[in-house]
Amino acid sequence: MRPLLLFLALIATGFALESPLGLPTTLNDVYIPGKKVEPIPRKDFSSSIVVRILDIKPAADGFRYNFSLYGLDPGTHSLKDYLQYIHDKSPVTQLTQNLTITTVKPLDTLPAPEKITHNSPPKLGGYRLLIITLGVLWFLILLAILFYKKKNTEVREIPKKEPTLKERLIPLVLAAAKNDLDDQERATLERLILGHWKEQLPEKSLAELRQHPESSPLLLQLENWLHSPNPSINQLQISTLLAPYGK
Amino acid sequence: MSKPHPTPEHLARYLTQIRERVGQIVVGQDEVVERMLIALLTSGHILLEGMPGLAKTLLVNTMSKALHLNFSRVQFTIDLLPSDILGTEMLDEKTGGFRTHKGPIFTNLLLTDEINRAAPKVQGALLEAMQERKVTLGSKTYSLPTPFLVIATQNPIEQSGTFELPEAQLDRFMLCHRLQYPTVEEEEEILRRNLKLGVSKKDGGAVARTEFDLVSEESIGTPEDLVKAMEAVHDIHVSEVFLKHVVDLVERTRKHPDLELGCSPRAGISILKASRARALIHGRDYAIPEDLFALADDVILHRIRLSYEALAEGKTPQGVLREILEASIS
Numbered sequence: 001m002r003p004l005l006l007f008l009a010l011i012a013t014g015f016a017l018e019s020p021l022g023l024p025t026t027l028n029d030v031y032i033p034g035k036k037v038e039p040i041p042r043k044d045f046s047s048s049i050v051v052r053i054l055d056i057k058p059a060a061d062g063f064r065y066n067f068s069l070y071g072l073d074p075g076t077h078s079l080k081d082y083l084q085y086i087h088d089k090s091p092v093t094q095l096t097q098n099l100t101i102t103t104v105k106p107l108d109t110l111p112a113p114e115k116i117t118h119n120s121p122p123k124l125g126g127y128r129l130l131i132i133t134l135g136v137l138w139f140l141i142l143l144a145i146l147f148y149k150k151k152n153t154e155v156r157e158i159p160k161k162e163p164t165l166k167e168r169l170i171p172l173v174l175a176a177a178k179n180d181l182d183d184q185e186r187a188t189l190e191r192l193i194l195g196h197w198k199e200q201l202p203e204k205s206l207a208e209l210r211q212h213p214e215s216s217p218l219l220l221q222l223e224n225w226l227h228s229p230n231p232s233i234n235q236l237q238i239s240t241l242l243a244p245y246g247k
Numbered sequence: 248m249s250k251p252h253p254t255p256e257h258l259a260r261y262l263t264q265i266r267e268r269v270g271q272i273v274v275g276q277d278e279v280v281e282r283m284l285i286a287l288l289t290s291g292h293i294l295l296e297g298m299p300g301l302a303k304t305l306l307v308n309t310m311s312k313a314l315h316l317n318f319s320r321v322q323f324t325i326d327l328l329p330s331d332i333l334g335t336e337m338l339d340e341k342t343g344g345f346r347t348h349k350g351p352i353f354t355n356l357l358l359t360d361e362i363n364r365a366a367p368k369v370q371g372a373l374l375e376a377m378q379e380r381k382v383t384l385g386s387k388t389y390s391l392p393t394p395f396l397v398i399a400t401q402n403p404i405e406q407s408g409t410f411e412l413p414e415a416q417l418d419r420f421m422l423c424h425r426l427q428y429p430t431v432e433e434e435e436e437i438l439r440r441n442l443k444l445g446v447s448k449k450d451g452g453a454v455a456r457t458e459f460d461l462v463s464e465e466s467i468g469t470p471e472d473l474v475k476a477m478e479a480v481h482d483i484h485v486s487e488v489f490l491k492h493v494v495d496l497v498e499r500t501r502k503h504p505d506l507e508l509g510c511s512p513r514a515g516i517s518i519l520k521a522s523r524a525r526a527l528i529h530g531r532d533y534a535i536p537e538d539l540f541a542l543a544d545d546v547i548l549h550r551i552r553l554s555y556e557a558l559a560e561g562k563t564p565q566g567v568l569r570e571i572l573e574a575s576i577s
Contacts (some may be wrong), residue, residue, distance in 0.1 A: 148511035165577065194536065195576035206540045227533045229484040 016076060016098035019067075021110075024070040025099075026054070030079075033062035033094050037083045048073035049099055051082045071101030074110070165195055166245075173242045179235050190226055193218065196245070217241070255483075258476050259530035264467045268313040272461055273302045274440065275433030281528060282424045282545060283310060283398065287356075288480045288527065289420025289474075289520040292397040294362070294549065299402065301426045305458050307358045307398050314473055315466035316355035317392065323365035325408065329372035336385040342443045347384050349525075352376055355392055362399040363409040373397070374416050392475065414552060415506060422542075423549035442477050476527065483523035484533040492539055492575075493518050499571045500547060504565060505557035514550045521546055543572060 019025035048071065055066040058144040071077065080095040103110060172189040175181050181189065196207065197215040201208075210216045210223075219239050225233045262284055269280045279295065283306070286293040290546065294301055304320060311318035321332055334350035351357065352373070362370060376382050380391045399420065401412075444487030454539040459567060493515055522538035548564050557567065 040378045182488040184491055187488045187495065190488060190536065191492070196449075198573075198576055204536045210537060223535045226488045227484070227486040227535050229486075229533060 007128050016100045018100045018102050019069060019071055021071055021074055021101050021103050022069055027067040027069060027079075027097070027099075029057075029058055030065045030067060030095070030097055031062055032065060032083070032092060034085060034092075036063055036086045037065070038086050040082055040084050047082070048075070048077050049079075049082060049101070051079070069099055071099060074101045074103045074107055078098045080219065094133055114189055165192060165199065168192055169245055173245045190192065190222060193222060193245070255479065255527055255532045256530050258472075258479050258527055261468050261472055262476060262528050265310070265313050266435070268463070268467055269306060269309045272309045272458055273306050274437045275429035276302060276306055276426070279306060279424055280310065281525070282422050283307075283396070284528060285521050285524040285542075286398075286422055287314075287394055287396045288477050288524040289421065290394065290396075290477070291517065291520065292399070292419065294352040294423040295398060295400045295426055295491040296418070296423060297426025298301060298404070298428070301428070303398075303400050303426070303460070304358060304360070305462075307333045307356055311356045311371055312462050312464060313467050314355075315468075315470055315472075316394070318356045318358070319351035319354040320360065321351050322360045323362050323369065324443045324491070325364060325366060327365045327369050329369050332369065332373055333376065333382050334384050345385060347387065347389075349384070349389065350382075351387070352382060353392060355394055355396065357395075359399045361401060361409075363401045363411055365410065367410050370412060370416065372408065378419055390457060395475070414550070417549045418511055420549065422521065422545040424545050425548075427430060428453050437534045445446050480527050482532070483526045485519060485523065486533065489522070489534050489536070489539070490519075492536055493522075494540065495575060496543065496547075496571070499575060500551055500568075503567060503571060505554055505562055506551050506556040508550075508552035510547055511548050514546060517546050518542060540572060543568060 004241065016024065036056060037053075039053065042050075050072065052195055053065055054068050054070040057066075059062040067079070069079075075101050078095075079097040079099055080092045083095070084090060084093040085092065167194045169189070171187055172181065172192065176189060177191050194209070197209050197212075197219065198204075198206075201212060201215065203211060204215075210219055221233050221238065221241055225231050225238050265284065266277060266280050266358065270277060273280075283293055283440050285291070297303070307320075308318055310316075321327075326552075330350065332350045332509050334348050334353070336345040338344075339346040359373065362373070365373075377397050380393075380395055382389050382391065401409075403425075428434075440458075444458070444460070446453045447456045447460060496518070497510045497512075497515045500506055500514075503509065518539060519534075521542045522534040525538045525542060526534045527534070544565070547568055551564055551568070553562060553564060553567065
């Protein structure tokens with residue numbers, strides 16, 4: 001009698017249970033002989049069904065289990081492939097219960113996630129290439145401008161030695177002594193003499209310089225020599241007056 | 248036998264007397280008097296920039312009396328019309344024809360107060376008459392009296408409701424002098440003189456006397472003396488060296504980086520003319536660099552315009568001109 005009951009139980013559990021894809025279903029009172037079993041832990045996403053044990057009840061030479069199942073891949077899957085004995089982690093062999101995961105649509109029309117592929121970086125070209133090229137050019141031009149400016153600043157920093165007022169004055173005074181000045185040079189000579197006295201007496205205006213005891217003797221005579229239609233000073237006198245400025 | 252040609256010293260004495268006469272009435276404006284004489288002797292015109300109450304009218308009035316010249320004053324306002332200055336043709340009911348009514352411009356010294364308050368068409372009419380020295384009324388053209396000098400004034404502070412004179416029109420003024428407030432001593436002297444004015448009795452009544460009551464009707468010299476002085480200005484010697492100085496200064500204003508607009512050739516001519524007149528006023532028969540430096544502000548400042556960059560840096564035309572003058576002698 002007992003072998004018959006075991007046989008009937010095995011047949012009963014051999015029926016394939018159907019469940020829609022992705023929806024949970026329960027399977028109760030599944031007899032599995034031997035010691036307690038447990039679901040094989042999932043280590044990746046390759047498992048086609050997810051098995052949970054809801055309840056375990058002792059039975060003769062084994063246990064009765066209540067399972068919660070839901071399928072991830074369409075097709076018929078054997079439940080024993082997802083169970084193992086707790087004590088030695090050995091696979092369960094004495095179980096014929098199958099689970100068929102059904103779909104409403106044909107299998108070949110089901111949406112499937114895109115396979116992850118390792119794409120190589122897209123080939124440079126078109127707009128991206130243009131942007132990168134322009135960026136590099138901009139950077140190079142910026143560097144060129146910076147270096148050019150720096151170079152120019154360095155050039156400017158080199159003090160360009162301009163002749164001093166005295167250095168410019170001496171040759172004109174010497175030429176004046178020889179009466180060898182044209183009008184432009186005479187004008188420059190007068191401006192430099194005025195500049196010289198402006199340096200010496202910076203607080204004085206030109207009108208005041210003409211009356212100052214130090215500057216007036218030369219300035220008045222110079223004016224007379226350069227501007228008067230009938231100068232009362234001759235070449236020798238002007239040379240004598242200018243002589244101190246030629247040293 | 249013709250009269251001997253007056254020497255520069257004689258003419259300088261005549262011009263000094265005029266300055267002294269004005270100085271008896273107006274305190275502390277000797278430089279303005281000198282500039283007005285320069286403008287008068289060279290047939291130029293002068294623009295005075297300054298605050299109200301600096302005795303501009305009194306100055307011109309005194310000067311016209313001293314020189315025995317006619318004087319008119321026009322207050323420029325927004326509603327002034329060109330005919331208000333120049334004159335117009337009016338219908339004469341008695342004769343049935345048109346009668347010419349000459350405006351206040353037909354005078355020797357014309358004081359136009361606050362020239363920038365009149366509309367541009369009035370300014371234009373005045374400046375045109377200033378340059379051409381002729382006025383057309385109806386179908387007839389009338390010459391303006393000689394000498395003819397316009398002394399225009401403008402307030403540098405109040406600019407709302409004014410029409411700023413463009414550079415081209417400013418250039419027609421030979422000189423633009425900036426009037427300064429008197430010094431403390433001069434201010435005290437003004438007050439002392441004012442205390443002594445007293446009251447003028449007339450027709451059984453009395454009125455407080457003003458400085459205008461002190462202006463003597465007696466003139467110094469004759470109009471011929473003024474003509475001789477004007478002729479003498481043309482005899483003032485200008486050396487080649489002085490010409491080089493003028494050209495150098497004008498060139499520097501044109502090349503200065505802070506200036507958008509430098510001096511025009513008219514500015515160079517004005518410097519020459521003004522320097523000659525100043526030389527005469529100071530009793531010399533030749534122009535010297537001091538004349539150039541003394542007149543540079545009045546001849547050049549209203550003719551130059553700073554660049555935007557210089558304005559942004561807070562520079563002023565006076566400062567830039569100082570730089571130019573200092574650079575020219577260094």
